[in-house]
Amino acid sequence: MSDDNKITLHDFAELVAARAKVSSAEADTYIHQFAKTMSEELEAGGDIHLYHFGRFHTTHVEEQAGHDPNSGAPLTIPAHSRVHFRAYNALRLAVNAPFNQLRIRELTPDKTAWRTRTGVWILLVLLALLLIALGISSKSGVPTQDASLVPPATVSAAPVEPESNLSVAATTGVVVSPGDTLWGIAETRLGDSAWWPIIYAENRPELPHHDPELIDSGITLRIPALAGSVNNPSVADFRLKTNGYQIAADDYRKLGNPRAAAYGRVAGRLSLELSGMQ
């Protein structure tokens, strides 16, 4: 019990009067009467229920043994009634306002709590999807020789050839370094990677494996000179290309490579176009 925070009845009556807009004498009378009525009711053993405030009730206490707190002598506490006050939630929350934001803390932090949080699982699923998507995009980003199957048919005659100087230099050989592919060499030296079979056909007698997908590093490949250019090929160049595709398809077939069928189809179409041009 602390007396310093107590408010006198006089001050309290004035506060009530200001709130109810009546004189403080009226408020004082009212408070006294209110308390008297309530205590009469409690004396009779009834309950009092006040909205958003609390409930007063009485309980019966049986006769029990106790002792005198001053002398320590034993004495018998007779049976009696007790008044209890139970505050309702509105009053509890108002009184606890400074500490309402505090929560019960675990003594031992629960290390498995994350399993019940859906956010963690959503994040994990998103991460997995991201990794899968990255894997797919990186796989499709790797150039394969399948792309060389795009037929160079219906070559438009319109564009000028920026690769003319390349074609001039193409008469010389090129030394294969590790990592080089026929596809890449055709791209840099001829200007179109789809023309790689003509390099293969030109050098096939010198290649030990007769495999279009396997060339040894260190050997020198001859680059055949084109009469026209890759964008504007002459009939002779077209025949060279058809021949190259046919040889590539044959070698693939011998090796049991499934690309043989596709290369055979391209060779057939090129020969058809060739017969149309002649």
Next chain:
Amino acid sequence: MDQSELVEKVAKELAISNASSQRLLKATLREIRDLLRVGHAVTIPHLGTFDTATYEEHRGYRPVSHDFAIFPKRRVPVFRTGSLLRDEVYDIESDEAGVPT
């Protein structure tokens, strides 16, 4: 007895209207609540004292999860029965010296 019965009873005793009795009762209860909120204690004559008690942060048993936990600091409203009311409710005759047993 609920609130409306209390209002009517007090209005009859004081010979005022039920409406004004209701207004005064509400003003009293709200004033008590607001005083408790800022940490004051209010003594109503003949009835008792409304006060607040502050419990420090403590370790306690939580029956829901069958374990112990740290309960945060909290302040609760308490009511102490006044001695006049206690004597009446006790319904015990004071002894010769006037001291209730």
